[in-house]
Amino acid sequence: MKQIVKLLGCALLASASAGVMAQEAGSIMVKAGYAYFDPNVTSGNLSAPSLPNTKINVGAAGTILLTGTYMFTDNIAVEVYGGIPLKHDIYGAGSIQGTGVLGTVKQLPPTAFLQYHFMGANEAFRPYLGLGVSYVHFQGETGSAVLTAITNPGGAPTTFQVKDTWGATPQMGFTAWFNKQWYVDASVNKSYVKTTTTLSTGQSASAKLNPMVTQFSLGYKF
Template sequence: MKSVKTLLGLAAASALLTAGSAQAQSAGTLSARIGATTIRPAVSSGDLSAPSLAGTKVDIGNATQVSGGLSYMWTDNIAIDLPLAIPFKHEVRGAGAIDGTGKLADVQALPVTLTAQYRFGLPSSSLRPYLGAGFTYAAFIKPKSTAALSGLTGGSPSNPTLMTMENRWGPTLQLGFTAKFSGQWSLDATATKVLLKTKGHLSTGQDIDVELNPLAFSIGLVYTF
């Protein structure tokens, strides 16, 4: 909720600063941006398969990373958008029957998203809200398990329990705006929701289904060519 209020505040502030001489976002223009993104998973965990304590679940923490992206105006109102970022590092923690056990693993998530956006207003408008829809491919790389996970699953220092997560596709929705404050520069802010399920696997042969359904908030400085 705090992030939503921040986005709204930025929108209002940017609208006051924008100028009528702003560079038009018309068909054929390309924009590049740089900023930051926070990913907040809305986790719904299944139970770890046997042998395990009944109700053994996991939770996954938030992550923030430097991000950017490219947008191409296909028409005066339709843009094709490709966000770019380096991997986001998330903590996997115990939940349910093992709540309080702390961090079980770290995993890096690399989401690759492509959306089509409808941008409201005229190409020369200073403030252009937009709606977007597309798909995200989430790759989970470089998992690193902890001693706590080995302790729960019978691993040892010489034979630790290892964890992997399946890469998955998910439908994606966006809500955002661009607000211009000079000829070629603008501010972009976006809230993105991805409907995403995955499955975690342990080297013990156990697995667990997890709904991640993350909500991401991005803000960036944009240059239009």
């Protein structure tokens, strides 16, 4: 949050005298930057046979973010997020907290937002609100020796699969323009997603991931 405040201050100073037609109807904009995903996990219990209160947690990760935006009117826009898949560590929680990394998984959450940009198209600084739909695709699931020791001691290595899922993603952010083409953008999103992980040993566990996503980007308008 402190980083957002600092960037907001710099953007306000840089854009104070811009006063250009920056985001009028018909504008097509692209941006690239960095996004940080910080899951807020609420895990269910791993199904039997397992220790009571066996849960999971998911570590934070960052990635390169690529975004395209189209302004339908001076205030209403559609924005699409993409980028490079993120790699998350999965940890034990509950009765197996502190056992270490259970595995890793990659995820790619393309998201489409409907946005409302406040103030006029000729304003250099414009806050916005958005509501998006995310499709979270999981891939590259890899279990660790710790996972096997907990779920199948002495047996074959335990593998797992995480189910793809949909979720709602509210958003708030701002754009600040340096001139008619270049701008900076920052936003905070909160995705509400729930998925299920199934082990090769037959157990499964559901979890709400609900990551907070903070992104900073440099953009260009065509």
